[in-house]
Amino acid sequence: MKYHVIGLMSGSSLDGLDIAYCRFTRDNDDWNFTILAEACVEYPNQWITKLRSAPQLSGLSLHELDASYAELISGMVKDFIEQENITKVDLVALHGHTVFHYPDKMVSLQIGNGGIISAKLNLPVVTDLRSSDVALGGQGTPMVAISDLLLFKEYQVLINIGGIANMTVKGESIVSFDVCVANQVLNLLAKEKGLDYDHDGGMASKGKINVDLMEQLNQIEFFQKRLPRSLDNSFTNLSLMPILNSFDISTEDKLATFCEHIVFQIEQQLKKFKIDSDSKILISGGGALNKHLIGKFSYQVSVGDQMLIEFKEAVATAFSGLLRFLGEVNFLAQSSGADRNSCNGAIHNA
Incomplete structure (x- = not known):
C-alpha cells in the first residue's frame, strides 16, 4: 500500500x-x-x-x-x-x-x-x-518513538537537536524523552548579537567554557527527573535565562558553555543506557548543522542528510x-x- x-x-x-x-x-x-x-x-x-x-x-x-x-x-x-x-x-x-x-x-x-x-x-x-x-x-512527547522504531530500524539511538533536544533509545524496550533545551537558548543568545542563530557555531567556537555557569545549568532539578520526561517551552525563560543572565560574561562564552551543557546532557543519557562506540547514532534537527556543537561529541555520530536534518x-x-x-x-x-x-x-x- x-x-x-x-x-x-x-x-x-x-x-x-x-x-x-x-x-x-x-x-x-x-x-x-x-x-x-x-x-x-x-x-x-x-x-x-x-x-x-x-x-x-x-x-x-x-x-x-x-x-x-x-x-x-x-x-x-x-x-x-x-x-x-x-x-x-x-x-x-x-x-x-x-x-x-x-x-x-x-x-x-x-x-x-x-x-x-x-x-x-x-x-x-x-x-x-x-x-x-x-x-x-x-x-x-516526543512523538517520534513510533516513527523511529518503524522507519529508522538501522539506528539504535536517534537524537533530534531542535529548540529542545530529544532522544529515542532502542534496546529490549524503546524510550523517547526530552533531554534538554538546545536551539531555543542558542538562538536567543545569538540575537544579542543581532543574528537569528549562530551559524556553524562560529561564535561559540570563539568562547570559553565557564565552569561555574556549566555547574549551575547541570544542577537544575529537571535533570534529576526519572525517565520518561518532557519539557514545556516556558522552561527556557523560567529556569535557564535567569541563570545565564546572572553571569557577566561575553555572549561567546555563554554560547560555548551552553553547547557544552547540551552535549554533556546528551552524553550522560548515552552512558546511562550503556551505548557503546559501535552503536549507530543518528542526529537530526537544526543543531546538526552546528559544526562546533557536533564536534564536541565524544561518541561517533551520524548526521542525517540536509533533508532529514530539517x-x-x-x-x-x-x-x-x-x-x-x-x-x-x-x-x-x-x-x-x-x-x-x-x-x-x-x-x-x-
Missing part, C-alpha cells in the same frame, strides 16, 4: 512551519518512506510575537489565535501544493504549535484548528496527536497522522510512560 501525506511541524524555535510531502509504503509490517517535496516557510515577525506570547492570552483570545493560525497554515500549505504541483494527497497531519505542556496535569495544548484547515484545503486533516497518551499518564520531525508527524487515519497505534506506552499503547489524534474531514 502507498499513502501520500503532508506532515506539518511547528517547532519551539519558531523558525517557521516545516512542510514535508511524504510517500509511505507498506509491505506487511515493513514501512518505508520517501520525502517527495519539502519546505520551511518562515513565520512573519508578527506571528513569531503572537505565538511566543500565546500562553499569556485569555481563553477567548487563545481560541481566536487558534483559528487565525489555522488560516495562516492553510494558506502556506495551499501555496506549497500549488508550487510543487502536488496532485495526490491522502491526508494532512498537523502537530500544531505548543502553547502549554504540563502532562502531570493532563494538559498539552497545540493550536491550529483542524476543522478550519480541512475546510480550507478540502482534505482530511489529523490534529491533536498527543492527548490520548497524556490522558493515559504518558508524557505525550524535516525528520515533519515526517514523524505525517507518519503519526497516517497511523491515526488507519486506526493503528501511534504512541507506545513503554516509550511515553502511559498505561497502555494508544491511537492519538482527531480526524477532520470537512
